[in-house]
Each structure stands twice: as structure tokens, then as C-alpha cells.
Amino acid sequence: MLEVGGLTTKYGAISALRDASLTVGSGEVIGLIGPNGAGKTTLLNSIAGLLTPAAGTVTFNGADVTGSSPEKLLRAGLALVPEHRRIFTDMTVEENLKIGGITRSALERSSDLDEMAELFPVLRDKWTTAAGFLSGGEAQQLAIARALMSRPKLLMMDEPSLGLAPVLVDVVFDLIANLRTQGRTLLVVEQNATRMLEASDRAYVLRSGEVVATGTGAELRERDDLFDTFVGGGES
Numbered sequence: 001m002l003e004v005g006g007l008t009t010k011y012g013a014i015s016a017l018r019d020a021s022l023t024v025g026s027g028e029v030i031g032l033i034g035p036n037g038a039g040k041t042t043l044l045n046s047i048a049g050l051l052t053p054a055a056g057t058v059t060f061n062g063a064d065v066t067g068s069s070p071e072k073l074l075r076a077g078l079a080l081v082p083e084h085r086r087i088f089t090d091m092t093v094e095e096n097l098k099i100g101g102i103t104r105s106a107l108e109r110s111s112d113l114d115e116m117a118e119l120f121p122v123l124r125d126k127w128t129t130a131a132g133f134l135s136g137g138e139a140q141q142l143a144i145a146r147a148l149m150s151r152p153k154l155l156m157m158d159e160p161s162l163g164l165a166p167v168l169v170d171v172v173f174d175l176i177a178n179l180r181t182q183g184r185t186l187l188v189v190e191q192n193a194t195r196m197l198e199a200s201d202r203a204y205v206l207r208s209g210e211v212v213a214t215g216t217g218a219e220l221r222e223r224d225d226l227f228d229t230f231v232g233g234g235e236s
Helices: 040-049 070-076 091-099 108-117 138-148 166-181 195-199 218-220 224-231
Strands: 004-010 014-024 027-035 055-060 078-081 154-158 185-189 200-208 210-216
Touching: 004 040, 014 027, 014 055, 027 040, 027 166, 040 078, 040 154, 040 185, 070 078, 070 091, 078 138, 078 210, 091 108, 091 138, 091 210, 108 138, 138 154, 138 166, 166 195, 195 218, 200 218, 210 218
Parallel strands: 014 210, 027 185, 027 200, 078 154, 154 185
Antiparallel strands: 004 014, 004 055, 200 210
């Protein structure tokens, strides 16, 4: 579904991402792990059209979408849940979800809202609440639900468990497991390397802007040298 080949992205003269390549197949859950500053967010933003790569290609569903606008990519079926959620705090939960479904027809949006209410019962109970009054865990669920409202073929998530209490981290990973069971296709950046490897079909490890290892979650969990050197024990 997604093929990234030799992607390089720069901030001025600094290459934050260097010759990065990865693939995501339909129905796969793929993890992106690595230390802070490794280029994980840069990679997602380059795929999503928020940054323009200096070199390399992004192919989505067989089409070259390198450098395409976020709106075009969203309409093609690629959605991003950004780091720090970025929900509209002065709007209600329902209004946030409707904005997420802006590319859908009114009839489709109504059906999608029903599905989100079923998938996220904590949001259903706060439908008319302004998003700014949600807890961190509730806000993260809203950000994910809003992205799902576009019916994406590929959902990318950037640090979904960032800043959450341990019990809410469990909620996020339970949700990832649920989406995996539904056959959704996910590409997830996550600092909690151990949990992400458990949740992934495959994963890529980034360090200093480069992909330094790839494999199944089980294979990478066996790499003590990888965790000690690249991930910092898998806890950060």
C-alpha cells in the first residue's frame, strides 16, 4: 500500500532524514521506533505532505504522491494523527469529528459518527462537551477518531501514548489492537518501544535520521544490542 524509497528531508542544511525506505502492506500494523531526534516525526510528516522531501519517493496505492498536499493525500486515503493531538479545543467532540469527516458526504458522516460512538464510548458520553475539557486520554482518543472519520486506507499516528498515565497508555494500545483486529492499516511512531513491538506486525528502527534495523516485533525484541544502543532500553 505504501512504499517509501530513499527519502531525504532537510531543515535548511541539516538532513533530519537520510535515505529512509520502508513499506506498509494492506492490513499491517507497522511501528517506527527509535530515540528522540531520530527523525520519526520527520518521516511521518514527509509522507503526509507536511514537509517536502529533498530526495526520494513516496508511493501510495501505486501512485507517486511525493510532495503532494495534505488535502490531496487525505482524499486519497492517507490520514495522520499528529503529535500533541491538535484537536480544536473550543469545539465540541461532535464538531471535531464532523471536521474529520469533511471529505465524506453528509449521509456517510452520519453513519461514521455512529461508528465512532460505538468504537469510542468515552467520547459518546461527552458528545456535546468542548474538546478543551477532555482529559489527555480522552483527547487522544478524539484525535484518533477524528482521523478515522475520513475512512483512511492508511492511518498514521505520531506518539499516541505521549504524556499519558500508564492506565491510559493501556487504553491506547488496546485501541491499536482493536484496529488491528478490524484489518486497519497503521503506521505508528511510538517512544514506548517495547509496547509498540508487541503491537506491530513489523517495525523499523530509526537513529540519526536513518533506518538502522527492521524486522518483526519478535525479532527486534530479541536484539538486546539494538535496544541498548538505539532505543535506550525500549522504555523511552
